[in-house]
Amino acid sequence: MRLTRQTNYAIRILMYLAAKPDRLSRLGEIAKSYSAPEPFMFKILQPLVAAGMVETVRGRGGGIRLARDASDINLREVVELTEEGFSMAECFESGSDCPLIHSCELNSALREALNAFLSTLGRFTIADLTKNKAYLHRTLGIDSEIAA
Template sequence: MKLTKQTDYAFRILMFCAAGGDRLSRVADISRVYGASEPFLFKILHPLVEGGVVQTVRGRNGGIRLARPASEITLAEVVRLTEDNFTMAECFDLDDADCPLIENCRLTAALREALDAFLAVLEKYTVDDLARPSAAVINLLSMIEAGPPTGAKPGRA
């Protein structure tokens, strides 16, 4: 199973917000950090907001932040919100399946078990696990957001 670009960037958005703590994050900053267009990020934000993972604050000084602590947002929850289709094989969709073995095939059961195991592993990890343990990630996101120090040359500390 391959996760979509939408899910990949959803994780990135959530890591950015987690690294910022309670501070509001701006989509423009996230766009700049990850090199993704703002419209693309807004598209990804929609299911995260609807799912109660991200909160938006409107206005001149508005932005986004996690709606709950990062330690309460599982990776499985994010995947379920951002992935449209968990059909690993034609036989997952009984209405469109065109296989004569569908009623007696063990492949469907094996694939369903694999998908359940995949999601079960993702239930064990949270957004906090992605952002918290690595001070380097937090520092990198903070440094990128703030921009280079005045007078600093790119690539030099």
């Protein structure tokens, strides 16, 4: 299974925001730190805001920040929000014409594997990914007084 670029960058946006929890960020600075186009990042930001993971602050000096604590946002939640589907094989899709659909062990095995994958992601949070804030600050070019 391969996650989409959208999921990858959604996690990156959340990590960036978690790395500087006490300050607002601008989407442009996040896009620049990851060498990603700002319009693409804006498209990814919208579902994160709608899901209550990120909040926007309007006006002069506005920006974005995590809407919840980084330890309250798990990877499963992000992946399920940003991935369009989990069809690992044609038989996962509705309307499949496979005659074995109700008795196929491949379908059972893949479904069990997918459940294990999602369950594992549910054990990890954005906070888990951002424990080394000093490294993130250096690597992403975040100038901050709170590098630890």
